[in-house]
Amino acid sequence: MAAPGPRNAITDVPGLKVGQVHDARVRTGVTVIAPDARAVCAADVRGGGPGTRETDAIQPHTLVDAVDAVVLSGGSSWGLGAADGAAAALGAAGRGFALIDKPGVPVSPVVPAAILYDLANGGDKAWGERPPYFDLGAAAVKAASLDVALGRAGAGYGAMAGARLGGTGSASIVTRDGYAVGALACVNSFGSATMPGTDVFWAWPWEIGGEFGGARPPEGWRAEPEDWGAAKANPAPRANTTIAAVATDAALSPAQAKRLAQMASAGVARAIRPVFSPYDGDVVFALSTGARPLAGPVDFTLARLGALAADCLARAIARGVFEASRT
16 A cells, blocks of 8 residues: 655655755745756646746746756745755755856756745844845755754744644655655645634545544534635735645656646645635645656556645645644
């Protein structure tokens, strides 16, 4: 039977590490998903208020077919500067895309990024002309490891999930035929991750081993059409976002990675209600480390991986919110 990997985290996908740093004074943070070697990547942007970098560059029809890292950051538009810091650290280590392989011509690290809004959470945002995100991005690259902290960590450090504390969650699954799939989410959603009037997560049907508390709906419970429970009732535009990544060791083309990202976005809808609103900047990246061939029938295998990625992402979202309440 399929089961979570040993860490129950995105780093159960061989060839991936995660770096997480935060600034407690500013109440913000950065997460970097760092492949050991350049990885195929795609993005699915569903939210109505996204903030992204280089998502156009990784479309299946473009020149760039792999990335050096993916950055998830707090800070709204300021947080996009974290990708500059990550790129600087990667470039200094010789990592990047070489259009011209010639002495004196530096490589260009490809670092897509997405941000969430944590500017109104009470931290000290009086940074003048030196926002912290460049330094946080560089530090996150250098901190990359197999360990993934859950709850108030990385880009989820200053997040709110509806009316509850938000945070960082991760989950994984390894199939009976050996494919690894993982997800990581930084949850700062307008919508609620729990069912109205309860502490039960919308993602409860996909929970494995009590990983986010094991609560189940009361007998006879039903959802009212316009009861959103612990959602943010009076949001400001762009104040909410779930930014996430899924990954697999299956060797995918850029077009197949795009389909994986699109299927994985269903996991956000399973775990949060409402979702993809005009107020959210929801983005899901998909990475392929390419360690295992995509066995035939190829399209069916891709469908399996996409369904598992959606399940993992729903679990990761619930774990992030659950662990935030415990940290």
